[in-house]
Amino acid sequence: MQAQLLWLVATCVAASHAARLLAILPTNTRSHYAMYGKIVEELVRRQHQVTVITHFPMKNPPPNVEEISLAGTIPEITNNLTKQEQSLKPDFVRNLEQIMEECVNACDVVSRIPAVKSLLSSKVTYDMIIVEVFGSECFLPLGQRFQAPVVGLLSSVPLPWVNEQLGNPEATAYVPAYMMSYGQRMNVIERFVNTIAVLWAKILYKHKSQVPSQVIADRLFGPGPKLETLAQNYSLVLSNSHFSINEVRPLVPTLVEVGGLHLDDSQTLSNELKKFLDLSTEGVIYWSFGSMSRIETIPSQKLSQIFEVLSELNQMVLVKMNRGMLARNLTVPDNVYAMDWIPQFATLCHPNIKLFISHGGLLGTQEAVACGVPMLSVPLYADQALNARAMNDRGVALTVMLRDSTSQTWRSALHQLLRNPKYKENALKLRDVFLDRPLPPLETGIYWIEYVLRHKGAAHLRSPALDLSSAEYLLLDVVALSLAVALMTIFILHKLFRYICTRCITWWPKEKLVFEKRLFRRNISVFLCLLWKYKIKAN
Numbered sequence: 046m047q048a049q050l051l052w053l054v055a056t057c058v059a060a061s062h063a064a065r066l067l068a069i070l071p072t073n074t075r076s077h078y079a080m081y082g083k084i085v086e087e088l089v090r091r092q093h094q095v096t097v098i099t100h101f102p103m104k105n106p107p108p109n110v111e112e113i114s115l116a117g118t119i120p121e122i123t124n125n126l127t128k129q130e131q132s133l134k135p136d137f138v139r140n141l142e143q144i145m146e147e148c149v150n151a152c153d154v155v156s157r158i159p160a161v162k163s164l165l166s167s168k169v170t171y172d173m174i175i176v177e178v179f180g181s182e183c184f185l186p187l188g189q190r191f192q193a194p195v196v197g198l199l200s201s202v203p204l205p206w207v208n209e210q211l212g213n214p215e216a217t218a219y220v221p222a223y224m225m226s227y228g229q230r231m232n233v234i235e236r237f238v239n240t241i242a243v244l245w246a247k248i249l250y251k252h253k254s255q256v257p258s259q260v261i262a263d264r265l266f267g268p269g270p271k272l273e274t275l276a277q278n279y280s281l282v283l284s285n286s287h288f289s290i291n292e293v294r295p296l297v298p299t300l301v302e303v304g305g306l307h308l309d310d311s312q313t314l315s316n317e318l319k320k321f322l323d324l325s326t327e328g329v330i331y332w333s334f335g336s337m338s339r340i341e342t343i344p345s346q347k348l349s350q351i352f353e354v355l356s357e358l359n360q361m362v363l364v365k366m367n368r369g370m371l372a373r374n375l376t377v378p379d380n381v382y383a384m385d386w387i388p389q390f391a392t393l394c395h396p397n398i399k400l401f402i403s404h405g406g407l408l409g410t411q412e413a414v415a416c417g418v419p420m421l422s423v424p425l426y427a428d429q430a431l432n433a434r435a436m437n438d439r440g441v442a443l444t445v446m447l448r449d450s451t452s453q454t455w456r457s458a459l460h461q462l463l464r465n466p467k468y469k470e471n472a473l474k475l476r477d478v479f480l481d482r483p484l485p486p487l488e489t490g491i492y493w494i495e496y497v498l499r500h501k502g503a504a505h506l507r508s509p510a511l512d513l514s515s516a517e518y519l520l521l522d523v524v525a526l527s528l529a530v531a532l533m534t535i536f537i538l539h540k541l542f543r544y545i546c547t548r549c550i551t552w553w554p555k556e557k558l559v560f561e562k563r564l565f566r567r568n569i570s571v572f573l574c575l576l577w578k579y580k581i582k583a584n
Contacts, residue, residue: 072147094109140224149253156184170193172498182254182276186272206247214295225238225239312388327360330459333401360400398416407432414475415476
């Protein structure tokens with residue numbers, strides 16, 4: 046009955062006229078497209094006419110889909126992030142710069158493709174533009190070009206510059222910045238660093254992304270409104286986050302959390318993999334660093350230490366790894382089973398999976414949470430340290446830093462996670478909280494997209510904070526006015542008091558004035574004596 050009722054509600058809220066949508070997704074990262082692709086597929090299933098500009102075209106697109114394929118224009122981002130870099134820059138600065146550089150480069154390449162240029166000069170009309178929100182906003186002028194509302198898709202928690210664009214409060218006192226490994230309960234030093242990190246991220250975005258993106262946009266669309274102005278007119282941004290596993294934060298109506306939207310119940314295990322998992326009665330440890338990091342590129346000495354610890358375990362270890370890329374002097378333990386590709390969500394939800402060794406990517410973290418699996422996080426890049434800290438604080442994970450780890454570090458963490466039942470218990474509780482929602486995340490995202498369509502851009506969702514100056518938003522004008530009123534009041538009272546005192550002294554007879562002074566002194570002496578007497582008695 047409960048499932049039927051949920052289906053009925055989802056069907057009702059989805060009711061909307063078919064619209065023509067343009068989705069431009071320039072970043073060629075499979076992990077990001079796992080979220081974006083789900084939204085596109087659901088919009089297509091609901092009979093909207095969708096034009097998609099993507100690096101990952103459908104194999105057999107239905108009639109209501111028109112695709113402009115970007116496949117092959119940019120090498121897929123599968124960076125060997127396991128290779129630790131030495132730099133004087135803080136990791137979060139270096140990572141931000143790298144992300145912005147990649148996103149701006151993707152925009153530049155896509156903007157030069159003839160099919161994209163011809164689309165801009167066509168007479169076709171669109172009811173909505175869907176763009177990726179991350180490291181560049183060079184395609185925001187599409188909204189003005191087609192006179193259509195713009196919806197953004199964000200594959201991470203809300204970013205500092207996105208908060209600013211939507212008028213969403215930063216709340217740096219308790220919301221850790223993207224790429225910082227802080228929890229929600231920070232001491233004064235952490236709050237100071239956290240605030241500086243947010244401000245620095247915005248400055249970096251301005252100079253490393255908005256400035257070069259503006260050049261691309263001007264070349265593609267011609268002179269027009271600045272990107273920072275257009276970015277304040279998003280009708281909606283769907284964020285791949287959720288308060289149960291990320292941060293509790295204030296949200297304006299324009300920003301909607303849909304964390305877990307990519308979860309795919311239709312995934313199946315191959316016969317080989319299913320047999321391996323079913324027969325591993327002692328349990329299986331699943332190890333994957335996602336699509337952007339290769340386990341094979343971990344330095345040989347470090348990887349040898351990890352293999353040595355894994356060989357001591359009773360459990361089998363399933364690893365997403367290409368054994369042919371390993372150094373020849375490395376010996377893979379007998380209990381390690383490597384595969385080039387593994388259906389992650391289906392694997393994590395298998396009952397014999399005991400632990401997930403992860404790089405802390407948000408999508409993988411959400412999958413592990415949804416399956417109730419404890420984690421050993423090894424953050425390498427971007428927001429992974431932030432995600433790892435969030436899981437640690439919820440009692441479902443431990444963290445190992447690859448650069449500083451030793452055999453004993455790995456051994457201790459693995460033994461704690463496998464032997465202490467509290468991690469599994471906490472993981473099951475977190476799973477229940479994460480999945481308990483009025484609507485599934487995909488239904489939630491589609492509802493709000495169609496809400497914007499029904500209400501012609503839903504301008505009423507826009508925060509009034511965007512129309513305030515910095516001084517007004519921070520109430521500096523109110524503080525200044527309050528100080529002015531207080532100072533004026535003090536000044537008037539001071540003048541009034543002086544005037545009254547002067548008049549009283551002038552009118553009061555000299556003899557009476559001397560008498561009043563003596564009487565006053567006597568009363569003060571009596572009062573002090575009484576005060577001293579009662580003070581002694583009280584003691």
